[in-house]
Amino acid sequence: MSQGSDCTEISELGTLDSVIGIARGDIDIVSPPKASTASSGKGGISLTNGVHELLDCPICSNSMYPPIHQCPNGHTICSSCKLRVHNRCPTCRHELGNIRCLALEKVAESLELPCRYQKLGCHDIFPYYSKLKHEQQCMFRPYSCPYAGSECSVTGDIPALVTHLRDDHKVDMHNGCTFNHRYVKPNPQEVENATWMLTVFNCFGQQFCLHFEAFQLGMAPVYMAFLRFMGDDNEAKNFGYSLEVGANGRKLCWQGIPRSIRDSHKKVRDSHDGLIIQRNMALFFSGGDRQELKLRVTGRIWKEQR
Known part of the structure; x- marks a missing residue:
């Protein structure tokens, strides 16, 4: 097979070492990697350092998936980066x-690899x-x-993010399952510039x-409060919460299930x-001359009985 020809089916190329040499654009067949290539027991090939490097795109460093492109000299690139270059x-x-x-692509099809989050606790092979x-x-x-x-x-596990929120974002930390959150804004007419709180x-x-913020809902300026759970959605469903706001003999109430932080803040907000x-x-709840927003949001979190 000439150096400038297309890669074909793996069965026509012989050993895995031949594939590695051709995919790199080398004329000579490379030596077997020092790491052993053991069978996974399911018909797949366990990952070796050499194969892993071949499947990483030289531009974005992400794993390549079909279609994997190559130049006539055998240098490979992923389909996304092919457009970029x-x-x-x-x-x-x-x-x-x-x-x-x-x-x-055939080599990749035969591989079974550990999850990239193996060090974080996922031990499955795929x-x-x-x-x-x-x-x-x-x-x-x-x-x-x-x-x-x-x-x-910033990303991390829940304890790391709690520390990050407290130390880097100066977020208020409270213990307990009930809360009383006060929101004050001098100029409620500038709703699009109102700051949210956490x-x-x-x-x-x-x-x-607990989030509280102001935004435009269509043409109407509104305020919104909602709760997010620091964990996955299947765990969030084990809890419920209620929110109340009111004054002057009127009251608005909300009851729901906290959304997981896997859902972005914007996604939860835009879902209302x-x-x-x-x-x-x-402003009616705020009383006075309606020139200052003064809202007090109270709430409770509970554990659902299953």
Whole structure:
């Protein structure tokens, strides 16, 4: 097989070592990697360092999935990055064309790999092409910081995020399953500029985030309060919560299930899954000359009986 020809079916290329050499663009067949390539017991091949490196895109460093492209010299690239480099090989600058590296795709198909969150507690093994889908929903994957209103990229487990919220975002921390949250804004007419607040409650050995913010719901300015659970959705369903706001003989109530922080703050807000207060009603609750917003939101968290 010539150096510039397309990768074909793996059965036509001989050993795995031949595939590795061709996919790298080497003319000589490379030596077997020092790490052993043991059978997984399910017909797959366990991961070796050499194969893992071949399946990493040289541009984005992510694992490559079909279609895996290559230039005539054998350098591979993922389909997303092929568009980004304007169809030029990032290694040799040769035009990429539409050559598929079928051999490397076949190698990937035979692999069974550990979850990327293995060090966080996931010990399952997956076929290469199923691994990515699992990792998107793995219960051991780290959580994103639930602090809204800023582009915080911090991730981690729940204890680490609680510490991060307290130390870095200066979020209020409270113990107990009842709360009394006071929200004051001097100029309620500037609803789009109203700042939201976040409080973390430690209750039943779990953590919950209380959000309160102002935004435009269509053309109407509204305020909204809702609770998020610091954990997965299946755990959040074990709890319920209620919110109340009112004054002058009127009261609005909400009862629901806290949403997991796996759902982004914006997703929960845009689903309107919480206590929504129109601005006119909020100003009525505030009393006085309606020039200042003064709302007191009270609530309770409980554990559902199963």
